[in-house]
Amino acid sequence: MKESFWTKLLFSFFAVGGIAFLGVIGFIFTAISGGLMFYTPLVVVLSVVIAIYVVLLIFNILSRKISRIVLLSIVGLSLLATAGYEIKAAYVSRLATVDDREVNLTLYEPFVENSKVVNLDEPADFHIDSNAPRLDGATALYPLYSAFVQSVYPVGKYDPYDYRNSQVLCTSTPEAYKRLIEGETDIIFVAAPSLAQQKHAKRKGVELKLTPIGREAFVFFVNKRNSVTGLAADQLKDIYAGKITNWKTVGGPSNRIRAFQRPEDSGSQTMLQKFMGDTPLMTPPQEDIADVMSGIIQQTSSYRNYKNALGYSFLFYASEMNQSGEITLLSIDGVKPDKKSIRSGQYPLATEFYAVTTRNDNPNIQPFLDWLQSSQGQELVEKTGYTSLK
Incomplete structure (x- = not known):
């Protein structure tokens, strides 16, 4: 049980590190591309949320059903926020x-x-x-x-x-x-x-x-x-x-x-x-x-x-x-x-x-x-x- 906990903790460490690295790449890319008002903050929030989600999965805190609901919620809210921002940006550009x-x-x-x-x-x-x-x-x-x-x-x-x-x-x-x-x-x-x-x-x-x-x-x-x-x-x-x-x-x-x-x-x-x-x-x-x-x-x-x-x-x-x-x-x-x-x-x-x-x-x-x-x-x-x- 003890070894299992430390193994999960090690997996969590590498998983969070990988997500953080990808988040930094996304942060730099969106900043350079002019996305500071929306996409850069979105990348930061998603990186944190996904990191927490992955850790919870590794430690088996979420059931399979709830994990699917959470994942769909993350994807759905991200798409809704992006669609709302792009619609507003299109209106402003006109x-x-x-x-x-x-x-x-x-x-x-x-x-x-x-x-x-x-x-x-x-x-x-x-x-x-x-x-x-x-x-x-x-x-x-x-x-x-x-x-x-x-x-x-x-x-x-x-x-x-x-x-x-x-x-x-x-x-x-x-x-x-x-x-x-x-x-x-x-x-x-x-x-x-x-x-x-x-x-x-x-x-x-x-x-x-x-x-x-x-x-x-x-x-x-x-x-x-x-x-x-x-x-x-x-x-x-x-x-x-x-x-x-x-x-x-x-x-x-x-x-x-x-x-x-x-x-x-x-x-x-x-x-x-x-x-x-x-x-x-x-x-x-x-x-x-x-x-x-x-x-x-x-x-x-x-x-x-x-x-x-x-x-x-x-x-x-x-x-x-x-x-x-x-x-x-x-x-x-x-x-x-x-x-x-x-x-x-x-x-x-x-x-x-x-x-x-x-x-x-x-x-x-x-x-x-x-x-x-x-x-x-x-x-x-x-x-x-x-x-x-x-």
């Missing part, structure tokens, strides 16, 4: 999103037939024939600086995604600031830098020069099924501070507010932080993702069009580049965001955007910046869909 990565920038590429980029009514009075500045910037501003390129740059191929060969890229606001500070590009078209970007430049001994080239509205939006069409600025601050958590509080349906945010140092996130001022910003909804190179990281969710969601962006991007009939732009303090309210100063969240440079020996940079603020440059700002400086 929801409209407002996300930079969904815009096909080649639609606005300069010197390409049928491009959506706008043109001047007459030839530009400024041209760059050689030594053209390298450009980069925010997704929302690419159609604008692509129009600048088409007006004054030499005819050529300027693929916004070709990092190796193109002089005109579009990498996003955080990456564009990083590349400018590191000397990898000459001019970037972006919103004002975040505090972290300013500190990065200072550490590198780089002075950022901001040349305003137009004005834009920072906008908030909701799902079209939401009855709320406008909010006060103070209400928005309370929502993003976590003080107001239900749409019912601001005249909407009785639903929890899902207030999305954007990644740190993006133009829209920097604008939200400036809007909040001294009011603390709450922790945003987050998704866990796995990256082979950087390990497990957390990234702020892009805005998804849940019926209870609240998102934000810039007017041109939300209404033109990533146009969706599923969202409603909110009026702020009773003022709707449009060119008229931006130009008049009535819309409270209007802001300038910039061509940002550092010290550079390229002789074409300053004349180009001057031209951006000229009547022709500002004509392209208006034609693209933004608001000119004057």
